[in-house]
Amino acid sequence: MRSGPGSLISESGAEAATPAPSFPDDGKNTIASQLVSRLREAIISGQLEAGSKINLDRAKQSFNVSLSPLREALARLISDGLVEFEDNRGYRVSPVSLSNLEEITSLREEFETYALRESMRVGDVDWEGNVMRALHRLNRTERDASKPETLEQWEAVHREFHLTLISGCRKPLLLSFCKTMLNLNDRYRRTFLTRTSGDRNVSVEHSEIAQGTVARDMDYACDRLREHIHRTGTNLRKHLAEKGIA
Amino acid sequence: MRSGPGSLISESGAEAATPAPSFPDDGKNTIASQLVSRLREAIISGQLEAGSKINLDRAKQSFNVSLSPLREALARLISDGLVEFEDNRGYRVSPVSLSNLEEITSLREEFETYALRESMRVGDVDWEGNVMRALHRLNRTERDASKPETLEQWEAVHREFHLTLISGCRKPLLLSFCKTMLNLNDRYRRTFLTRTSGDRNVSVEHSEIAQGTVARDMDYACDRLREHIHRTGTNLRKHLAEKGIA
DNA sequence: TTTTGATAAATCATCGATTATTTGTCAAGC
DNA sequence: GCTTGACAAATAATCGATGATTTATCAAAA
Incomplete structure (x- = not known):
């Protein structure tokens, strides 16, 4: 979620070249945080259809990630009003009306x-x-x-x-x-x-x-x-x- | 987590007696959802001190749960403004000021x-x-x-x-x-x-x-x-x- | 034909272990 | 004395496997 000392290492490792790629990290270090951005964009842009259920297995595959960060990312997206959740029935893209x-x-x-x-x-x-x-x-x-x-x-x-x-x-x-x-x-x-x-x-x-x-x-x-x-x-x-x- | 048609069944099942005990389940079926309530109450009541870091290992033990539902519950609590999160540094109770x-x-x-x-x-x-x-x-x-x-x-x-x-x-x-x-x-x-x-x-x-x-x-x-x-x-x-x- | 109930398949939820990162410690060099 | 860097401990993040619940299927009964 931020830079910090850890990223300094990667920075100095990529001394030369253009300034941009020095940071593989855009501030989002973890898979879960990257997923939050990717999912948000996918929902806002309409790639993930409004109202549709989010199948965890399929989402796992299509985003090429494991279950834990996926669930955590979806849980955080509830704040944005972009996904809804129901016990034992999982996550779904918030419907439009x-x-x-x-x-x-x-x-x-x-x-x-x-x-x-x-x-x-x-x-x-x-x-x-x-x-x-x-x-x-x-x-x-x-x-x-x-x-x-x-x-x-x-x-x-x-x-x-x-x-x-x-x-x-x-x-x-x-x-x-x-x-x-x-x-x-x-x-x-x-x-x-x-x-x-x-x-x-x-x-x-x-x-x-x-x-x-x-x-x-x-x-x-x-x-x-x-x-x-x-x-x-x-x-x-x-x-x-x-x-x-x- | 909700009422809907599903709860109608259980409702009618509890015709007589007191309405409450028919449901072992208060609508929160999963550990993660129960944790959301417990954590929310713990924070609002002040049991979890404002601004303090939430150590996952300790929280895991004191709430007697495993890591996955704990992380998911904390992620959901961000919506409530009660916890904050930072990559690789975990969750903390939102400070007061x-x-x-x-x-x-x-x-x-x-x-x-x-x-x-x-x-x-x-x-x-x-x-x-x-x-x-x-x-x-x-x-x-x-x-x-x-x-x-x-x-x-x-x-x-x-x-x-x-x-x-x-x-x-x-x-x-x-x-x-x-x-x-x-x-x-x-x-x-x-x-x-x-x-x-x-x-x-x-x-x-x-x-x-x-x-x-x-x-x-x-x-x-x-x-x-x-x-x-x-x-x-x-x-x-x-x-x-x-x-x-x- | 519609309903019911048992079974199987799909899907969600959780666990324990592993990996990656950060934080703390302390000695060597300035 | 202060900084630096290596190492160790603590902690967070992720993974793969297992357990629990829901949904789909379909045959038997009404």
Whole structure:
């Protein structure tokens, strides 16, 4: 989960070459922790179908790991709301539903605007800078439905933008909860929304939120953010309806 | 771990007599799930000291279990915010601090009032009845500092009261988050607050909240609830300060 | 035909042992 | 004296095998 003295050995062992590969370790040392990331990505991206049961034997094979770290990773993923568990019946990918999407949207509206307000109240200049940087990166990242790798990249910077907005609030529990909601929300987008809706200029929305934020105009920024989240929810709801999901 | 169709069988099997003993199983069939409850209780009650490392060998012995279910139980407890984990360094009981308490108090104020408002908006008559029942039970449960078993009992019905208040909101994610915050808050109370503060009549506070709630007087009920949570926070903060906790 | 109950197969849960990592100890070198 | 590095002890992480429960199958009875 972190670097520490142990990794120094591997570092010095790989003195030369590019800086990146010196660390075989991305901070996730153990199999279980690596699995948490891999499983999370597999679920959010839709590779593991919503609502489906996770067969331990098969998962063990497909991820090429042993049972103990797999079970531990799944247990930790419960925190993220991405998997559910039942005694003697194992783990399953959390299902999707209209009501679930609606709750996620409501809670994002409430919590993220609250966290944004708090950030504007107590956030420092570093945080302001991070917001502007995240906005810039987001605006410079292309989102082309025909190129899947751009979609993934866009999802990453988009997520980063929303998290950076509220990262100044100094409330770790609130941040972790917002992160969870964002994960759940992103799964809906990545599963159901390949193209962006034509009647929205999402870039402008993001810019307005960021501008209002660094100007510490609480009501303006929070209103824009709330609208932004709400529009995304409405948009997603349509796509769920099209695919006949109740 | 749940009710569902399965439990209907056992339920009808226990027609006569007292409902309780028919089930050797409280819904927690596996060792891991039982451990989750036991560990949670041990942490909230303060038996496992805040911030302390959880040595797996020792825990294994003192709970008389094997390693696999212990690790799985601890992993699940991360969701509750009661334990933290770091690769290769294992699990530890989440530490307590003034800032942590303050965040919990703020978030309870925000989330519980939001959930209460939602409950008043969409809650049905059943829910109203549950609120009045929970209030009655709470008022009839004595809280005598000289008898530890009454404290435990009071904690249980008090927790139940607060959860019932917001149980009508039809937002499972929100409820689970409120539950988590309530757990964290209860640990502070059970660890630092043995006697109730003299200048408060907590019974009256609870009654006002409940009365306002079933009358669907949103502003009144939410204001009373917010004050109630805030007072508890202030009260606890004093006790932390006395014990020199920053 | 539908239900019931026994059996087999699949799957989940747990255990004990092994491996890898971290932490503690202490002597050699600076 | 302080740091460094080798070694040993403690601890965490993983594995493969075993035990327990659930699910699937199918024949006999209603």
